[in-house]
Amino acid sequence: MKWRWVIILVLIGCALGAFYLWRRAQAAQNSGSSYQTVEIERGDLVVMVNAAGSISAGRETDLVFGTSGRVSEVLVEAGDVVAAGQVLVRLDPIDLELSVAKARLSFASAENQLRKLLADSTEADLAAALASVKSAEESLARVIAGATEAEEAAVLASVKSAEENLARVIAGPTEAEIAVAEAALASAQEAYQRLLNGPDADEIEQAKLSLDKAKNSLWSAQMSRDAKGNPGSKASGAYDQAQASVANAEISVRLAEMALAELKEPATAAEIQDMAAKVEQARQNLQDLLDGPTAAEIASAESQLAQAEAKLDDLDGPSAAEIASAESQLASAQAKLDDLLRGPSEEDIAISEAQVEQARLSLEQAEKQLESAALVAAYDGVILDLNVGEGEGVGATMVVAVLADLSTLEIVAPLSELDVVSVQEGQMVTVQLDALPEVHLRGQVVLVAPAAQIAQGVANYATTIVVNDPSGMVRPGMSANMYIITDRRQDVLVAPNRAVRSQGQQRVVAVLKGTELEWVPLETGAYNDTMTEIVSGLDEGQEIVANPPNPASQQPRGMGGMRVAPGMGGGFPH
Known part of the structure; x- marks a missing residue:
C-alpha cells in the first residue's frame, strides 16, 4: 500500500515536470515566431525622383501680322493640321498695295533726281540759265x-480818268441820262401793254399785205425764170440766176406767213413775265438815277482814284524793297548758272544718294507689310487657337492664331533643391498621364534650370523633359506624373527598407539567434522607396527580421551607411 502511494507521487511529479518543460518550450517557440523574416536577395535596384507637370507642345508660336488691317479671309479653323508656308489668314491688301505704289514712285523720283544731278549739263540747260540771268x-x-x-x-x-469818274459819280446823272432812262421805261411799258392787248386790226392787215406782196414777188420771179428757158439750154447761167431769185422769193413768202401767224398767236405767260421784268428793270434804272450815287459807288470811284495816284507816286523812283527783290532774283539766277557750270558738289551727291537709299528702304518696308498681309504657318503643326473672323480689324501685335508642333511634346516640372542634385540631363524618364492611366510614355531630361525660382520661400528648379514616343491621344495641357531614373544598380544584394534600422549613425538589421534578436551593422548603398542596396554585412540568402523594433541607442562596431541619391517616390524597375 505504501509503495503504491510512492509510485503515484512519482508519476505526478513526472507529469508536472513534463508540463513545465512543455510550457517553457512553447514560450520559447512563441517568442521566436513573433518576427517575420525575409531572405537577402540579389536583383536590380532602380532609384527614381518623382515630379508632376503638364504636357505642352515642344514648339508653340503666337502668330501676328506685324501690321494693322481688316481680315478679308480666314482659311483655317482651330484644330486644323497645317503645313509650313500654308496661308492661314489674309488681310485686305488695298491700302498696303497703295502704299507700295507710292513708295515705288518716291524711289523712282529719287533715282531720277540723282541721275540728273550726276548727268552733265546740256546746252539747253546752260542757254536757259543764261537767259534767266539776262532777264533778271x-x-x-x-x-x-x-x-x-x-x-x-x-x-x-x-x-x-479816275478823277473824272469820281466827279461824275458825285455830280449825279445829267438831264440827258434821265431822259434816256425815261424813254427806255416808256418803251418797255408800251411793249408790255401791247403784249397784253394783242395786235390790233391795222397790224394784222399790214401783215396780210406784206404776205400778199411776198407772194406777188414770188410769182414774178417764177415767170422770169420760165422765160429764161430750162437748165439744159445755152442760157443756163441766166436760168440759174432766175432760179435763185425764185428761191429768195419763196423764203420771203415763208417769213411773211410766219410773221402773220405769230401776230395772230396770243402771248405766252413766259413772254409776258419776261417783258414785265424788263419794265421793272427800266423803272429801277430810272429810280437809281433820280436817287443819286450811293455810298458804295462813291467809295469805289475813290478807291480807283487812290490806286491811280499810288501808281503815280511809284514813278518817283524804286523803293529799297523793289531793288532788293530784283537783286535777289538776279542772285538766284546767277547761282543756278554757276551750279550748272561747276557741276554738283560731293555734298549734293551724298544727300541725293541718301535720299535714294531712304526711298529704297521705304519701298522694302511697304513690300514687307504687303507680304505680311498673308499670315502663313512657320512650320508643320496644328492650329491650337484662332482669335479672328472675317471683317474684323486687327492690330500689328495682336495674336491672331497659336501654332504648335505636336510631333514633339515636353513637360516642364519643378524639382525641389533636395531632388535636383541627383537629376542630370540625359536621364531617362517614365511618364504616366492622369487622363490615360494605361498609357506609359518614355522621355528624357533635356534641361535642368541653373537657377531656382523662389516662391513663398521655396526654391524649385524648372526641369524640361522631352517625350520620346508621343501618342496621338496625348494632348497639350494633360496632367502628367514623371519618374526620373537617377540611378540603376544591377545584380546587387537588396533588403526591404522596412527591415533596415538606424542605430546612431550606423545602419543595422536584426537576425534571430535562437529566440533572441542580434543587430548586424551594414554598409548600405543606393535605395528607393521599397529597397536598399546592401554593400557589405550580409550574404545572399541570409534571413533577417522583416519588421524589427527600433534598436538600442548603443553604437555597434562597423561601417556607416552611404547615401547615393535621395528619392521622393517609388519607381518602376527596368
Missing part, C-alpha cells in the same frame, strides 16, 4: 532806271 539783269536795270515817259503818261491818264 534787265529787270534790275528797269527797277533802278525808274519809269519811262510812256509809262508816266499812261499813269497820268489813268489818274485823270
Whole structure:
C-alpha cells in the first residue's frame, strides 16, 4: 500500500515536470515566431525622383501680322493640321498695295533726281540759265532806271480818268441820262401793254399785205425764170440766176406767213413775265438815277482814284524793297548758272544718294507689310487657337492664331533643391498621364534650370523633359506624373527598407539567434522607396527580421551607411 502511494507521487511529479518543460518550450517557440523574416536577395535596384507637370507642345508660336488691317479671309479653323508656308489668314491688301505704289514712285523720283544731278549739263540747260540771268539783269536795270515817259503818261491818264469818274459819280446823272432812262421805261411799258392787248386790226392787215406782196414777188420771179428757158439750154447761167431769185422769193413768202401767224398767236405767260421784268428793270434804272450815287459807288470811284495816284507816286523812283527783290532774283539766277557750270558738289551727291537709299528702304518696308498681309504657318503643326473672323480689324501685335508642333511634346516640372542634385540631363524618364492611366510614355531630361525660382520661400528648379514616343491621344495641357531614373544598380544584394534600422549613425538589421534578436551593422548603398542596396554585412540568402523594433541607442562596431541619391517616390524597375 505504501509503495503504491510512492509510485503515484512519482508519476505526478513526472507529469508536472513534463508540463513545465512543455510550457517553457512553447514560450520559447512563441517568442521566436513573433518576427517575420525575409531572405537577402540579389536583383536590380532602380532609384527614381518623382515630379508632376503638364504636357505642352515642344514648339508653340503666337502668330501676328506685324501690321494693322481688316481680315478679308480666314482659311483655317482651330484644330486644323497645317503645313509650313500654308496661308492661314489674309488681310485686305488695298491700302498696303497703295502704299507700295507710292513708295515705288518716291524711289523712282529719287533715282531720277540723282541721275540728273550726276548727268552733265546740256546746252539747253546752260542757254536757259543764261537767259534767266539776262532777264533778271534787265529787270534790275528797269527797277533802278525808274519809269519811262510812256509809262508816266499812261499813269497820268489813268489818274485823270479816275478823277473824272469820281466827279461824275458825285455830280449825279445829267438831264440827258434821265431822259434816256425815261424813254427806255416808256418803251418797255408800251411793249408790255401791247403784249397784253394783242395786235390790233391795222397790224394784222399790214401783215396780210406784206404776205400778199411776198407772194406777188414770188410769182414774178417764177415767170422770169420760165422765160429764161430750162437748165439744159445755152442760157443756163441766166436760168440759174432766175432760179435763185425764185428761191429768195419763196423764203420771203415763208417769213411773211410766219410773221402773220405769230401776230395772230396770243402771248405766252413766259413772254409776258419776261417783258414785265424788263419794265421793272427800266423803272429801277430810272429810280437809281433820280436817287443819286450811293455810298458804295462813291467809295469805289475813290478807291480807283487812290490806286491811280499810288501808281503815280511809284514813278518817283524804286523803293529799297523793289531793288532788293530784283537783286535777289538776279542772285538766284546767277547761282543756278554757276551750279550748272561747276557741276554738283560731293555734298549734293551724298544727300541725293541718301535720299535714294531712304526711298529704297521705304519701298522694302511697304513690300514687307504687303507680304505680311498673308499670315502663313512657320512650320508643320496644328492650329491650337484662332482669335479672328472675317471683317474684323486687327492690330500689328495682336495674336491672331497659336501654332504648335505636336510631333514633339515636353513637360516642364519643378524639382525641389533636395531632388535636383541627383537629376542630370540625359536621364531617362517614365511618364504616366492622369487622363490615360494605361498609357506609359518614355522621355528624357533635356534641361535642368541653373537657377531656382523662389516662391513663398521655396526654391524649385524648372526641369524640361522631352517625350520620346508621343501618342496621338496625348494632348497639350494633360496632367502628367514623371519618374526620373537617377540611378540603376544591377545584380546587387537588396533588403526591404522596412527591415533596415538606424542605430546612431550606423545602419543595422536584426537576425534571430535562437529566440533572441542580434543587430548586424551594414554598409548600405543606393535605395528607393521599397529597397536598399546592401554593400557589405550580409550574404545572399541570409534571413533577417522583416519588421524589427527600433534598436538600442548603443553604437555597434562597423561601417556607416552611404547615401547615393535621395528619392521622393517609388519607381518602376527596368
